[in-house]
Amino acid sequence: MAVRVRIPSPLQKLTNNQSEVTAHGKNVKEIFSDLEVQYPGIKNRLYDESGNLRRFINIYINDEDIRFLKNEESELKDGDSISIIPAIAGGGCVILHRRTDLQI
Amino acid sequence: MSFFTEEQIYRYSRHIILPEVGGKGQKKLMEARVLLLGAGGLGSPAAIYLAAAGIGTIGIIDFDIVDMSNLQRQILHGVNDIGRLKAESAHDTIKSLNPDVKVELYKERLTSENIISIFKGYDIVVDGCDNFPTRYLVNDACIMTDKTNVHGSIFRFDGQVTVFKPKEGPCYRCLYPEPPPAGLVPSCQEAGVLGVLPGIIGTLQAVEVIKLILGIGKPLIGRLLLYNSLDTDFRQVKLRRDINCPVCGDNPTIKGLINYEEFCGVGRH
Numbered sequence: 001m002a003v004r005v006r007i008p009s010p011l012q013k014l015t016n017n018q019s020e021v022t023a024h025g026k027n028v029k030e031i032f033s034d035l036e037v038q039y040p041g042i043k044n045r046l047y048d049e050s051g052n053l054r055r056f057i058n059i060y061i062n063d064e065d066i067r068f069l070k071n072e073e074s075e076l077k078d079g080d081s082i083s084i085i086p087a088i089a090g091g092g093c094v095i096l097h098r099r100t101d102l103q104i
Numbered sequence: 105m106s107f108f109t110e111e112q113i114y115r116y117s118r119h120i121i122l123p124e125v126g127g128k129g130q131k132k133l134m135e136a137r138v139l140l141l142g143a144g145g146l147g148s149p150a151a152i153y154l155a156a157a158g159i160g161t162i163g164i165i166d167f168d169i170v171d172m173s174n175l176q177r178q179i180l181h182g183v184n185d186i187g188r189l190k191a192e193s194a195h196d197t198i199k200s201l202n203p204d205v206k207v208e209l210y211k212e213r214l215t216s217e218n219i220i221s222i223f224k225g226y227d228i229v230v231d232g233c234d235n236f237p238t239r240y241l242v243n244d245a246c247i248m249t250d251k252t253n254v255h256g257s258i259f260r261f262d263g264q265v266t267v268f269k270p271k272e273g274p275c276y277r278c279l280y281p282e283p284p285p286a287g288l289v290p291s292c293q294e295a296g297v298l299g300v301l302p303g304i305i306g307t308l309q310a311v312e313v314i315k316l317i318l319g320i321g322k323p324l325i326g327r328l329l330l331y332n333s334l335d336t337d338f339r340q341v342k343l344r345r346d347i348n349c350p351v352c353g354d355n356p357t358i359k360g361l362i363n364y365e366e367f368c369g370v371g372r373h
């Protein structure tokens with residue numbers, strides 16, 4: 001299954017500055033494994049040390065939050081679009097960056 | 105005897121002529137009480153448009169001082185305001201635009217101690233604050249005082265807007281049960297933000313406030329609007345109430361305000 005994955009700006013450094021990439025898999029878990037093969041390091045940003053998706057990042061298939069589907073087991077159809085949406089706090093703050101990424 | 109002066113009928117004529125607003129709607133706006141959390145990037149455009157629309161009372165809570173680096177986006181303030189309290193500068197800008205508006209200032213930090221009594225005096229809260237502890241504090245206080253929270257946030261080139269209305273839709277904790285660990289959160293100064301971005305997001309917040317007061321259209325409840333300025337992309341995703349949410353779920357475990365700095369793993373700074 002080929003799906004489009006929207007990459008939030010804090011992670012675009014890992015995807016060669018692309019805001020949208022294509023990945024293959026029949027469910028969300030497989031898509032993220034495929035992403036990790038294509039863009040090493042990305043999984044680390046999405047999962048915590050115990051291997052759970054970080055709770056300040058939400059994953060949507062089209063416009064549905066996977067927590068209200070079958071989480072990472074949520075199945076995909078050709079042409080679906082996945083969005084990775086982190087919590088942002090700003091008047092201008094965010095997450096998913098490491099402080100070192102921001103040093104100029 | 106008319107509710108409006110002749111000058112007001114003229115000032116608000118482009119509203120009054122809209123069947124969806126009319127004199128009745130304009131009166132609702134003039135009787136409304138809206139609280140802005142912050143007179144910064146998001147609060148600036150929201151305050152200006154809400155004042156222009158004739159919102160009766162605008163509360164502003166901000167203890168910060170205007171700095172030159174704010175002027176890239178915080179359009180309530182000008183060069184002559186540098187060094188002044190943002191709340192006072194905001195007051196003057198609003199009054200010069202529309203003297204009808206009553207402006208109530210809180211020149212203090214929002215805390216677990218003062219938030220409930222401040223929120224009680226308003227109909228709608230506009231959240232444009234800039235850190236996670238305050239976001240969770242505001243969320244929980246809105247649930248506890250039954251206030252609608254018009255939420256906006258920005259980061260670099262991205263913005264998010266939604267409306268959290270207790271009992272009718274999800275809350276911030278349903279969306280993000282936990283804040284990111286403090287080490288992953290750069291400050292606004294470190295990350296940067298496109299100056300126009302809060303203009304878009306804060307203005308969208310103002311639109312939602314006005315719709316809620318007038319009771320027209322479809323408020324942004326249960327939907328998160330995402331804007332990316334680089335791709336010129338507006339999208340929406342669905343938000344659902346989490347029945348296990350610790351504040352608005354079926355069996356809430358958080359029934360009073362907690363220590364939010366600790367919850368977000370940050371010390372006071």
Ligand SMILES: [Zn+2]
Pocket residue numbers: 274275276277278279345346349350351352353
């Ligand atoms: Zn909730």
